[in-house]
Amino acid sequence: xxxxxxxxxxxxxxxxxxxxxxxxxxxxxxxxxxxxxxxxxxxxxxxxxxxxxxxxxxxxxxxxxxxxxxxxxxxxxxxxxxxxxxxxxxxxxxxxxxxxxxxxxxxxxxxxxxxxxxxxxxxxxxxxxxxxxxxxxxxxxxxxxxxxxxxxxxxxxxxxxxxxxxxxxxxxxxxxxxxxxxxxxxxxxxxxxxxxxxxxxxxxxxxxxxxxxxxxxxxxxxxxxxxxxxxxxxxxxxxxxxxxxxxxxxxxxxxxxxxxxxxxxxxxxxxxxxxxxxxxxxxxxxxxxxxxxxxxxxxxxxxxxxxxxxxxxxxxxxxxxxxxxxxxxxxxxxxxxxxxxxxxxxxxxxxxxxxxxxxxxxxxxxxxxxxxxxxxxxxxxxxxxxxxxxxxxxxxxxxxxxxxxxxxxxxxxxxxxxxx
Numbered sequence: 001x002x003x004x005x006x007x008x009x010x011x012x013x014x015x016x017x018x019x020x021x022x023x024x025x026x027x028x029x030x031x032x033x034x035x036x037x038x039x040x041x042x043x044x045x046x047x048x049x050x051x052x053x054x055x056x057x058x059x060x061x062x063x064x065x066x067x068x069x070x071x072x073x074x075x076x077x078x079x080x081x082x083x084x085x086x087x088x089x090x091x092x093x094x095x096x097x098x099x100x101x102x103x104x105x106x107x108x109x110x111x112x113x114x115x116x117x118x119x120x121x122x123x124x125x126x127x128x129x130x131x132x133x134x135x136x137x138x139x140x141x142x143x144x145x146x147x148x149x150x151x152x153x154x155x156x157x158x159x160x161x162x163x164x165x166x167x168x169x170x171x172x173x174x175x176x177x178x179x180x181x182x183x184x185x186x187x188x189x190x191x192x193x194x195x196x197x198x199x200x201x202x203x204x205x206x207x208x209x210x211x212x213x214x215x216x217x218x219x220x221x222x223x224x225x226x227x228x229x230x231x232x233x234x235x236x237x238x239x240x241x242x243x244x245x246x247x248x249x250x251x252x253x254x255x256x257x258x259x260x261x262x263x264x265x266x267x268x269x270x271x272x273x274x275x276x277x278x279x280x281x282x283x284x285x286x287x288x289x290x291x292x293x294x295x296x297x298x299x300x301x302x303x304x305x306x307x308x309x310x311x312x313x314x315x316x317x318x319x320x321x322x323x324x325x326x327x328x329x330x331x332x333x334x335x336x337x338x339x340x341x342x343x344x345x346x347x348x349x350x351x352x353x354x355x356x357x358x359x360x361x362x363x364x365x366x367x368x369x370x371x372x373x374x375x376x377x378x379x380x381x382x383x384x385x386x387x388x389x390x391x392x393x394x395x396x397x398x399x400x401x402x403x404x405x406x407x408x409x410x411x412x413x414x415x416x417x418x419x420x
Contacts, residue, residue, distance in 0.1 A: 020098040065102035200343040211358040215350045229276035254368045257282040284348040295336040358404040373398035384408025
């Protein structure tokens with residue numbers, strides 16, 4: 001007596017990913033597994049493409065089908081997914097396998113053997129742009145709307161042949177290239193401009209006999225600014241006010257000011273001038289760290305460490321394109337661009353060099369400005385200084401020893417002559 005087991009509960013799970021199972025549907029019948037007809041199947045797939053072509057050969061007929069067929073009774077599309085379930089009656093588990101459905105049609109030589117429908121994908125020829133354009137034009141003129149037809153006709157009228165365009169513009173292009181060569185040759189014959197002509201750098205005297213003459217103090221800090229600075233410096237040196245007694249909090253001050261203030265105020269040589277330069281450096285550090293949007297919108301009103309009497313002069317010197325209005329007035333300030341920020345840095349470094357006797361270490365200024373060591377090194381070299389790595393510091397932030405010598409040595413130009 002044969003006993004059959006009924007499956008009351010089925011567990012469905014997806015099989016491990018592998019090659020999909022091919023399911024074939026023949027347009028003129030079906031393949032009988034009991035017959036003696038032998039069929040040979042060949043599957044083709046182009047590299048990087050999902051489209052597959054299946055060729056089935058029998059003794060009397062060849063069939064061709066693709067897994068992206070768009071005609072016939074078995075339409076398949078990329079957004080559809082066909083699967084086959086295989087049920088194990090013993091365990092009650094059904095595994096789902098991915099499938100490729102091929103709608104097989106007879107291959108008749110001479111009728112379906114076109115460049116696009118060759119049974120071997122590697123032998124198929126791609127449609128040329130001209131053939132595609134002609135076919136698209138026929139479809140557009142037959143089924144397109146009036147607006148689409150007008151647009152197509154206008155595009156066809158305005159089309160310019162590339163060969164004709166090249167022939168027409170060749171003389172003009174040749175003339176422009178000749179003029180450019182002449183201009184480049186003239187530029188190469190002109191002596192290279194020195195750094196001091198750059199509007200974003202302080203005025204430099206390359207013929208200076210001493211370091212004091214390279215960057216003059218009057219070119220870095222105007223006479224009016226120095227008068228205002230000296231009044232504050234005199235009060236601090238004479239003890240009328242103290243650095244901690246000012247309205248500015250200590251954490252808002254730069255480390256460059258806090259580190260050197262005691263030495264500068266107790267100096268026996270020009271202490272008022274040294275303290276004035278020190279405070280001006282502090283103002284420039286605060287300005288450099290300010291947001292360009294904040295400076296353009298509010299001026300220096302948000303910079304509490306910069307006194308109000310310095311706002312107008314700093315904005316006039318380190319912003320561009322301002323409205324010329326009252327200092328601090330909304331919308332009266334100019335643009336505080338990246339070039340103007342570099343100008344602030346160059347003036348700061350030149351004053352710091354003068355303050356420190358033309359030899360200093362870059363670590364304090366670099367921490368105050370919160371910039372990379374490469375930018376510090378590049379700016380000091382642009383100012384004509386010699387820069388050497390401080391090898392005494394083995395780890396952490398790179399520090400450089402900066403020295404301004406006479407005559408100043410500027411970086412050489414990297415501009416190469418154009419080959420004719």
